[in-house]
Amino acid sequence: MDVVKCMRTQVLLAKPNSDYKSLLCKITGSTIPRQIYVVDESYKLLGIVTSLDLLKELIPSYMNADLARSITDGADFLQKQVEKVKDKCASDIMATKIKFLHPHNQLFEADALIAETGFNTLPILDEEGKILGEINRREILVRLVNNCTGFNLNDEKPVDLSLL
Amino acid sequence: MFWIATTIFLVAYALIISEKIHKTKVAMFGAALILITKVLHQEEAFDSLELGVDWNVIFLLISMMIIINIMTKTGVFQYVAIKCAKLAKGEPFRIMILFAVITAIGSAFLDNVTTVLLLVPVTLFIADQLEINPIPYLITEALASNIGGTATLIGDPPNIMIASKAGLNFMDFIVHLAPAIIIIFLFWMLAWKIIFGNRLHVRDELKRRIMTLEEKEQIKDVPLLKKSLVVLGLTILGFMLHGFFHYEPATVALMGATTLLLVSGEEPHSILADVEWPTIFFFIGLFIIIGGIVKVGLVEDMSRAMIAVTDPQPDNMKLLSMVMLWFSAISSAVVDNIPFVATMNPLIIDMIHKVYDLAPGTATAEHIQHLAVMPVWWSLALGACLGGNGSPIGASANVIVVGLSEKAGHKISFGQFLKYGLPVMLFTVFLSMIYVYVRYYVFKLY
Numbered sequence: 001m002d003v004v005k006c007m008r009t010q011v012l013l014a015k016p017n018s019d020y021k022s023l024l025c026k027i028t029g030s031t032i033p034r035q036i037y038v039v040d041e042s043y044k045l046l047g048i049v050t051s052l053d054l055l056k057e058l059i060p061s062y063m064n065a066d067l068a069r070s071i072t073d074g075a076d077f078l079q080k081q082v083e084k085v086k087d088k089c090a091s092d093i094m095a096t097k098i099k100f101l102h103p104h105n106q107l108f109e110a111d112a113l114i115a116e117t118g119f120n121t122l123p124i125l126d127e128e129g130k131i132l133g134e135i136n137r138r139e140i141l142v143r144l145v146n147n148c149t150g151f152n153l154n155d156e157k158p159v160d161l162s163l164l
Numbered sequence: 165m166f167w168i169a170t171t172i173f174l175v176a177y178a179l180i181i182s183e184k185i186h187k188t189k190v191a192m193f194g195a196a197l198i199l200i201t202k203v204l205h206q207e208e209a210f211d212s213l214e215l216g217v218d219w220n221v222i223f224l225l226i227s228m229m230i231i232i233n234i235m236t237k238t239g240v241f242q243y244v245a246i247k248c249a250k251l252a253k254g255e256p257f258r259i260m261i262l263f264a265v266i267t268a269i270g271s272a273f274l275d276n277v278t279t280v281l282l283l284v285p286v287t288l289f290i291a292d293q294l295e296i297n298p299i300p301y302l303i304t305e306a307l308a309s310n311i312g313g314t315a316t317l318i319g320d321p322p323n324i325m326i327a328s329k330a331g332l333n334f335m336d337f338i339v340h341l342a343p344a345i346i347i348i349f350l351f352w353m354l355a356w357k358i359i360f361g362n363r364l365h366v367r368d369e370l371k372r373r374i375m376t377l378e379e380k381e382q383i384k385d386v387p388l389l390k391k392s393l394v395v396l397g398l399t400i401l402g403f404m405l406h407g408f409f410h411y412e413p414a415t416v417a418l419m420g421a422t423t424l425l426l427v428s429g430e431e432p433h434s435i436l437a438d439v440e441w442p443t444i445f446f447f448i449g450l451f452i453i454i455g456g457i458v459k460v461g462l463v464e465d466m467s468r469a470m471i472a473v474t475d476p477q478p479d480n481m482k483l484l485s486m487v488m489l490w491f492s493a494i495s496s497a498v499v500d501n502i503p504f505v506a507t508m509n510p511l512i513i514d515m516i517h518k519v520y521d522l523a524p525g526t527a528t529a530e531h532i533q534h535l536a537v538m539p540v541w542w543s544l545a546l547g548a549c550l551g552g553n554g555s556p557i558g559a560s561a562n563v564i565v566v567g568l569s570e571k572a573g574h575k576i577s578f579g580q581f582l583k584y585g586l587p588v589m590l591f592t593v594f595l596s597m598i599y600v601y602v603r604y605y606v607f608k609l610y
Contacts, residue, residue, distance in 0.1 A: 061572045062285035066239055069381035070246055
């Protein structure tokens with residue numbers, strides 16, 4: 001099956017000059033894990049900003065988990081860091097080495113590329129580099145269950161641990 | 165053969181200085197050329213004490229790297245750094261001094277690069293908390309690591325190489341170099357007090373931030389920390405006594421490293437993978453290239469030239485000592501001090517043969533450690549180690565500090581490092597000259 005048939009066409013887009021605050025709002029406003037595609041005027045993909053990229057910007061290069069444990073007021077530290085990075089724009093943060101798929105690529109190729117790279121979501125681009133949509137791990141698994149196995153999908157809800 | 169070996173040596177040196185190709189590749193390829201052209205036979209390269217690889221240096225380096233790799237997993241360095249910042253009550257200048265002291269002590273007993281690798285992140289963190297520029301602190305740490313590393317046999321690779329070639333023990337370095345370094349360090353800190361003492365101020369509220377830090381959170385593995393400290397302590401004790409028990413330093417270090425590996429429960433695979441193999445192979449390649457130029461007589465020619473310039477006498481080599489100190493310092497500011505010392509070691513040995521009129525290869529410890537020769541070895545060690553402060557590329561610790569600082573958004577330019585490093589290098593080498601002159605040529609305290 002071609003990826004174009006199972007891709008999602010509703011994606012998050014940003015311009016290269018979008019600031020940190022707007023990127024943060026876009027990504028947190030989405031209910032499912034998303035990444036932001038930074039595009040030019042003709043929707044040609046320039047780079048990708050993930051939630052990991054936004055989190056990493058808040059952490060100074062010298063910081064590690066051990067050093068972070070020594071801070072008693074972490075909220076204050078994070079607030080200071082947000083102040084420092086708030087003027088950064090998408091072009092400063094985005095990753096430009098991008099793994100992508102073409103519409104005619106097979107679902108199996110998408111699975112292999114995701115397994116190889118460890119990325120959650122891959123963009124689908126046309127021949128000119130224009131973004132057409134995205135495909136993620138969950139969608140591949142859903143297609144797998146629907147088309148390739150005899151398993152039945154059920155609507156089991158997650159357990160709410162706070163109620164236990 | 166003479167021109168083949170000389171060309172390989174000069175081209176390798178030029179490539180190492182240019183940093184166009186990684187120095188390990190250059191040294192290993194140069195060594196392969198020395199062997200393939202039969203300047204040295206493989207047996208000479210691997211087995212000859214005079215011409216081949218100095219396995220004492222190699223195993224001492226590997227063993228110390230193993231001990232350090234295990235110790236870094238404990239978080240002890242970060243603990244000490246945060247504890248010191250709290251002891252200084254968040255006062256920026258006191259923090260600068262205490263960080264310089266712990267860097268110098270760490271570098272004297274461990275290696276300079278690891279010490280700064282562990283302390284730079286904490287320094288950036290503390291500077292961030294105090295909202296001050298970290299660059300003076302970082303450069304101070306690089307300079308302190310090179311100064312501290314000079315004090316002991318295991319502190320800096322040039323000292324390990326000199327000790328092995330001259331048959332010197334750990335206590336020789338403690339007796340002869342440690343006092344010089346303590347004096348130099350005190351004068352340097354005094355100078356720093358004049359320069360920075362009244363310039364570094366922060367608000368009280370920022371100092372309080374430092375006092376709220378939890379240093380205990382840095383200790384990741386208490387049982388491993390205890391084992392590491394015991395083994396490191398015993399290893400240092402072993403270094404102090406190795407001359408008495410007639411063990412080579414590498415034997416002591418290997419015993420310490422393997423004991424710690426055994427009791428730590430760490431997987432050898434990951435610990436050995438973290439050994440700096442490129443550095444180890446750089447040494448191996450370099451030893452073979454230098455063995456080649458010793459065999460063909462280039463080192464002998466250089467030795468003749470040095471004798472002609474400095475006129476060393478069997479009972480007095482004062483001018484040679486002074487020239488050696490400054491020449492080593494200036495060279496080490498420009499060239500990596502490891503190839504420099506690898507070249508100077510056989511040169512001094514050859515010169516000893518000529519001054520004492522000995523047949524080639526017949527010098528004994530009596531000649532190599534002659535009272536008149538000893539200040540020359542100490543001058544070489546002081547010059548080669550302290551010279552590294554002269555430029556950002558003069559020592560590995562400087563390169564690491566500049567790189568980490570840039571990554572954290574605080575670029576240290578070549579000129580900026582030079583502004584601090586060069587005066588400190590000239591000042592410390594000048595103090596070393598006074599020390600060597602007064603100790604060995606006025607009071608004759610050999």
